[in-house]
Amino acid sequence: MLAYIVRRLLYALPILLGVNLITFALFFVVNTPDDMARMQLGVKRVTPEAIQKWKAERGYDKPLLLNAEAGGLAVLTETVFFQKSARMFVGDFGRAEDGRDIAREIGNRMGPSLAIALPTFILGLFVTVTFALTLAFFRASAFDFWGVVLCVAMMSISGLFYIIGGQYLISKVWRLVPISGYGGGLEAWRFLILPVLIGVVSGIGSGTRWYRTVFLEEITKDYVRTARAKGVSEAAILFRHVLKNGMTPILTQSVVAIPGLFMGSLIMESFFGIPGLGSYTIEAIQSQDFAIVRSMVFIGAVLYIVALLLTDISYTIVDPRIRLR
Amino acid sequence: MINFQPVVLWSDIFVWLLVLCAVVFALAVRRREHLRQPWVKLAANRIAMASATVLLAFVLIGLFDSLHYRVALEGKPGQKTQYAVEVLSVLDALATPLRTRNEKTYSEPFATRLYAKETVDVPGQGTVREYPRLKYGGKHLAEHEDEVAADAGFTAFRAGALAFLGWLAVAGVVSGVVGHGEAPGTGWQRIWRGETAFAWDAVLVALALMLLVAVPLFWLSGQYHVFGTDKVGQDVLYQILKSVRTGLIIGLVTTLVMLPMAVLLGIVAGYYRGWVDDAIQYIYTVLNSIPGVLLIAAAVLMMQVVIDTNPQWFSTAAERADLRLLALCFILGITSWTGLCRLLRGETLKLRELEYIQAAQAFGVSSWRIIIRHILPNLMHIVIIALVMDFSGLVLAEAVLSYVGIGVDPTMTSFGTMINNARMELGREPVVWWSLTAAFAAMFILVLAANLFADAVRDAFDPRAA
Numbered sequence: 001m002l003a004y005i006v007r008r009l010l011y012a013l014p015i016l017l018g019v020n021l022i023t024f025a026l027f028f029v030v031n032t033p034d035d036m037a038r039m040q041l042g043v044k045r046v047t048p049e050a051i052q053k054w055k056a057e058r059g060y061d062k063p064l065l066l067n068a069e070a071g072g073l074a075v076l077t078e079t080v081f082f083q084k085s086a087r088m089f090v091g092d093f094g095r096a097e098d099g100r101d102i103a104r105e106i107g108n109r110m111g112p113s114l115a116i117a118l119p120t121f122i123l124g125l126f127v128t129v130t131f132a133l134t135l136a137f138f139r140a141s142a143f144d145f146w147g148v149v150l151c152v153a154m155m156s157i158s159g160l161f162y163i164i165g166g167q168y169l170i171s172k173v174w175r176l177v178p179i180s181g182y183g184g185g186l187e188a189w190r191f192l193i194l195p196v197l198i199g200v201v202s203g204i205g206s207g208t209r210w211y212r213t214v215f216l217e218e219i220t221k222d223y224v225r226t227a228r229a230k231g232v233s234e235a236a237i238l239f240r241h242v243l244k245n246g247m248t249p250i251l252t253q254s255v256v257a258i259p260g261l262f263m264g265s266l267i268m269e270s271f272f273g274i275p276g277l278g279s280y281t282i283e284a285i286q287s288q289d290f291a292i293v294r295s296m297v298f299i300g301a302v303l304y305i306v307a308l309l310l311t312d313i314s315y316t317i318v319d320p321r322i323r324l325r
Numbered sequence: 326m327i328n329f330q331p332v333v334l335w336s337d338i339f340v341w342l343l344v345l346c347a348v349v350f351a352l353a354v355r356r357r358e359h360l361r362q363p364w365v366k367l368a369a370n371r372i373a374m375a376s377a378t379v380l381l382a383f384v385l386i387g388l389f390d391s392l393h394y395r396v397a398l399e400g401k402p403g404q405k406t407q408y409a410v411e412v413l414s415v416l417d418a419l420a421t422p423l424r425t426r427n428e429k430t431y432s433e434p435f436a437t438r439l440y441a442k443e444t445v446d447v448p449g450q451g452t453v454r455e456y457p458r459l460k461y462g463g464k465h466l467a468e469h470e471d472e473v474a475a476d477a478g479f480t481a482f483r484a485g486a487l488a489f490l491g492w493l494a495v496a497g498v499v500s501g502v503v504g505h506g507e508a509p510g511t512g513w514q515r516i517w518r519g520e521t522a523f524a525w526d527a528v529l530v531a532l533a534l535m536l537l538v539a540v541p542l543f544w545l546s547g548q549y550h551v552f553g554t555d556k557v558g559q560d561v562l563y564q565i566l567k568s569v570r571t572g573l574i575i576g577l578v579t580t581l582v583m584l585p586m587a588v589l590l591g592i593v594a595g596y597y598r599g600w601v602d603d604a605i606q607y608i609y610t611v612l613n614s615i616p617g618v619l620l621i622a623a624a625v626l627m628m629q630v631v632i633d634t635n636p637q638w639f640s641t642a643a644e645r646a647d648l649r650l651l652a653l654c655f656i657l658g659i660t661s662w663t664g665l666c667r668l669l670r671g672e673t674l675k676l677r678e679l680e681y682i683q684a685a686q687a688f689g690v691s692s693w694r695i696i697i698r699h700i701l702p703n704l705m706h707i708v709i710i711a712l713v714m715d716f717s718g719l720v721l722a723e724a725v726l727s728y729v730g731i732g733v734d735p736t737m738t739s740f741g742t743m744i745n746n747a748r749m750e751l752g753r754e755p756v757v758w759w760s761l762t763a764a765f766a767a768m769f770i771l772v773l774a775a776n777l778f779a780d781a782v783r784d785a786f787d788p789r790a791a
Contacts, residue, residue: 014607015607015610015611015614018607018608018610018611019611019614019615022611022612022615022620023623026623026624026627027623027627030627030631035630035631035634036630038634039630039633039634152773152776152777152780153773155717155776156717156769156772156773156775156776157765157769157772158721158724158725158740158744158765158768158769158772159721159725160724160725160728160744160765161765161769164744164748164751164761167751168751172751172752266618266729267725267728267729270729281619281622282729282730285622285626285729285730285731286730288626288629290626293619293622293623293626294623296619297615297616297619297620297623300615300616300619301614301615301616303616304613304614304615304616305614
């Protein structure tokens with residue numbers, strides 16, 4: 001098991017290097033630092049000296065990949081790629097446009113992000129699996145039919161509608177919770193409850209439909225027939241057998257959902273003014289702060305790879321037949 | 326005679342290329358019985374045909390909006406003709422009243438007065454603060470402003486009756502064709518008993534609903550702003566019509582752009598295996614591990630810099646917005662081809678072990694020939710399913726991306742920009758709800774139809790489904 005984890009982590013290195021190269025290509029080759037400088041400085045003040053100064057302040061004045069002028073190892077290290085991109089491997093993300101340390105900022109914003117993403121994920125999984133099991137229990141009935149119709153309709157509604165509608169109805173008309181904002185400590189729940197609720201509701205449609213298919217496929221299997229023949233009640237079959245066996249595809253789906261979780265929180269955080277990683281990214285996009293976007297791409301990839309590994313490990317817990325070697 | 330100069334935007338080329346592809350594909354399928362089978366099955370599916378009718382209506386709007394031109398400006402004789410900067414489409418020409426009759430600012434649906442109070446000079450009373458009359462909305466009512474409901478209801482009823490007559494004509498023609506060469510009335514009976522191979526009943530019902538809604542709406546929109554007007558006084562119905570093309574392009578062109586890459590790489594990886602497979606797998610794992618939004622955000626940011634630093638590339642604002650739309654399609658395509666590629670690779674791995682391919686290899690048929698003649702046709706169902714399944718997701722994604730500021734150009738009308746502009750107005754008192762509601766409703770209809778159609782396509786094409 002440990003050997004497997006170590007090996008998987010080693011596999012992750014070339015992938016992260018690839019991610020790094022892509023971001024490097026996007027941020028430094030497609031647009032040279034000169035272009036970025038011109039963009040950041042605006043039209044009026046663009047003199048070659050100003051561009052040089054801007055680049056020097058941020059360390060973009062070095063050659064991109066190879067520094068022929070330097071000697072020895074410095075050929076590789078005194079370059080933009082090594083200074084800006086490769087340093088991300090050791091957690092050095094550099095500074096944002098406003099001079100703040102990106103790594104520290106990310107550390108500060110991790111908490112609120114998790115506080116919204118984790119409950120949404122867990123509660124969402126619970127609600128959708130319950131709903132799907134209920135539909136599978138009443139399969140081929142009118143309840144099942146209208147349940148699926150409802151799911152398709154809910155899938156077809158834009159996620160923005162849930163957010164805007166929820167904010168308008170619950171916060172503005174009913175005045176139950178604040179529209180947006182964030183408070184530290186225990187007070188935070190008042191700000192979190194609405195985004196979490198909306199996150200769960202907007203995921204019900206697609207989630208329920210997918211899990212229902214999984215359960216229905218499982219129900220046609222031989223062991224279910226055997227259990228029924230033995231006289232096990234339908235409810236016991238569903239909860240004891242079908243649910244357990246359906247766990248593997250559910251877990252796979254959950255991993256696929258993790259990048260989506262990131263996207264969800266991106267929108268959610270900026271709508272609700274929660275100072276997490278998502279709103280940090282959006283602010284960076286809107287103020288065209290390349291250093292932050294670059295760091296977030298890298299962190300997003302790291303999170304994804306870790307999530308993938310966690311899923312593989314959780315397979316062994318759910319399904320003892322799977323052994324990781 | 327109005328002088329005009331046809332303008333072909335890049336996205337128009339893609340749209341018509343897509344139409345061409347669809348026609349060629351349809352002709353190819355028609356001649357082959359085994360390929361036609363799933364389509365026959367799909368044609369018998371009521372839900373599929375009803376949603377296809379709705380989708381077709383959206384596509385028609387999109388196609389009309391994809392024929393662009395520039396009107397010649399009035400100039401002195403002998404002078405070289407100058408063309409207007411504004412790029413119009415055939416849809417704009419058809420909807421000229423909607424496009425040109427702009428109010429000052431917000432107005433409610435069917436309103437006769439503006440949303441905001443203004444200082445008006447009333448002869449004899451000096452200046453008064455009141456809600457001014459709209460320039461166009463309900464102008465024909467003149468003094469009888471309070472008769473909006475009666476007038477609109479009557480107009481809607483007349484238009485509805487006309488729509489019903491039109492529908493009867495269509496239904497009559499269809500039943501005549503269905504019951505060709507039989508006793509009169511048999512075609513009609515067979516359609517409504519559901520005995521036809523093609524689900525005509527569903528198509529006709531969907532058509533009836535659409536006509537009964539659309540015809541009165543358009544009739545009324547000549548006299549009122551049926552969905553209200555937005556901040557700069559533009560008719561919301563017009564914006565919805567313009568958004569359709571953007572949504573369709575994002576949903577369809579994106580898939581078109583990524584298809585060649587996904588199909589080629591997927592098949593090559595599965596067929597040749599070995600280091601080719603490793604390399605391709607590495608590429609898509611890397612792309613896949615970057616969360617989509619972030620990759621899109623990074624790429625769009627970079628594209629924006631390229632566009633801003635090269636203003637000389639574009640002669641009109643429409644061209645710039647158009648190129649940005651296409652670039653967005655390409656970026657979305659690059660981030661979304663990995664899923665399809667993985668599916669195709671897996672299927673090719675399975676296919677290449679089958680006897681008939683082994684036999685072809687033993688006969689010395691070249692690899693490329695095997696891939697094109699034997700493997701590609703057997704993967705088409707996966708491609709078709711992916712194409713329709715991705716569509717609705719992409720339409721929804723556009724709205725989200727435009728909100729984040731990495732979607733289409735802000736000057737381009739789309740569901741996303743509409744929602745984004747209307748979002749802040751919910752804070753006003755009284756609430757400006759109409760543009761938001763209209764955008765969400767239009768998007769819902771489009772995406773729901775696409776989802777239902779996609780499900781039916783999957784059921785018809787997936788060999789695993791019983």
